[in-house]
Amino acid sequence: MNTPRAAVLDFADVTVRRGEATLLDSINWRVDEGDRWVVLGPNGAGKTTLLQVASAQIHPTTGVAGILDEVLGAVDVFELRPRIGLTSVALAERIPRAERVHDVVVSASYGVVGRWREEYDALDHDRASDLLTEVGAVHLVDRTFGTLSEGERKRVQVARALMADPELLLLDEPAAGLDLGGREDLVSTLSVLAADPGSPATVLVSHHVEEIPPGFTHALLLRKGKVVAAGPISTVITAHNLSATFGMPLVLHHEDGRWTARRRTRQR
Numbered sequence: 069m070n071t072p073r074a075a076v077l078d079f080a081d082v083t084v085r086r087g088e089a090t091l092l093d094s095i096n097w098r099v100d101e102g103d104r105w106v107v108l109g110p111n112g113a114g115k116t117t118l119l120q121v122a123s124a125q126i127h128p129t130t131g132v133a134g135i136l137d138e139v140l141g142a143v144d145v146f147e148l149r150p151r152i153g154l155t156s157v158a159l160a161e162r163i164p165r166a167e168r169v170h171d172v173v174v175s176a177s178y179g180v181v182g183r184w185r186e187e188y189d190a191l192d193h194d195r196a197s198d199l200l201t202e203v204g205a206v207h208l209v210d211r212t213f214g215t216l217s218e219g220e221r222k223r224v225q226v227a228r229a230l231m232a233d234p235e236l237l238l239l240d241e242p243a244a245g246l247d248l249g250g251r252e253d254l255v256s257t258l259s260v261l262a263a264d265p266g267s268p269a270t271v272l273v274s275h276h277v278e279e280i281p282p283g284f285t286h287a288l289l290l291r292k293g294k295v296v297a298a299g300p301i302s303t304v305i306t307a308h309n310l311s312a313t314f315g316m317p318l319v320l321h322h323e324d325g326r327w328t329a330r331r332r333t334r335q336r
């Protein structure tokens with residue numbers, strides 16, 4: 069008999085309200101060990117809010133958010149957060165521009181942004197170098213973060229998010245602001261990570277089906293704080309579901325593990 073896989077995220081009726089606004093509306097969602105999820109939706113759909121709950125940055129207004137076998141509200145978030153690797157624009161803005169790339173990565177083992185006087189051992193330094201190699205950024209090791217291009221920064225952030233050996237990896241729009249080559253490089257890196265059985269359960273937030281790395285297993289589509297569809301990627305990423313999510317008729321193509329989408333042109 070197969071042992072059931074542990075739930076990494078287990079959301080039951082998770083709702084987030086701010087004043088009159090409902091940012092997330094009764095989200096039921098389960099992420100298991102080994103899953104690689106993409107969360108897609110238009111601007112304002114609630115994707116970042118969903119990741120803020122999943123990364124224990126905010127609590128649901130109502131409902132229950134289970135994270136790594138703990139329940140948000142009944143656990144010390146300062147013990148929970150180091151078990152989660154996160155990349156987001158908000159986090160990137162906190163990285164000192166004068167910080168050496170190696171230090172940006174190695175300092176994640178203490179959960180700090182900006183190296184101060186912490187002591188790191190050889191294993192930490194080796195791990196930081198290995199991760200920078202894995203994301204194709206080892207040549208940048210002695211550069212300062214502020215001198216990197218947007219694409220190089222994204223790679224360094226992925227290495228940093230993996231440094232503390234997280235049980236859950238959350239990537240909020242890692243391809244935003246990248247040019248075509250940068251996006252393609254990042255998609256390849258994430259695809260290699262996805263294929264590695266040693267990689268943690270992963271949730272990638274994006275606006276574009278073109279950014280889904282081959283090997284991702286599940287998708288959740290969000291619109292106006294509600295789930296349009298969620299489950300195995302091949303059943304969820306359909307023209308019908310995407311059209312409902314983005315509120316326009318879309319044509320979808322799937323080739324060599326990659327998706328592309330465009331608006332359906334009117335038939336005369």
Ligand SMILES: Nc1ncnc2c1ncn2[C@@H]1O[C@H](COP(=O)(O)OP(=O)(O)OP(=O)(O)O)[C@@H](O)[C@H]1O
Nearest residue numbers: 086087089091109110111112113114115116117118
């Ligand atoms: N404190 C707040 N009070 C009221 N509304 C808020 C608050 N914070 C966020 N919102 C709204 O909640 C909605 C969801 O925001 P969120 O950032 O989660 O969306 P998103 O899907 O990540 O959007 P984007 O793709 O544009 O980054 C947006 O309409 C936003 O304006």
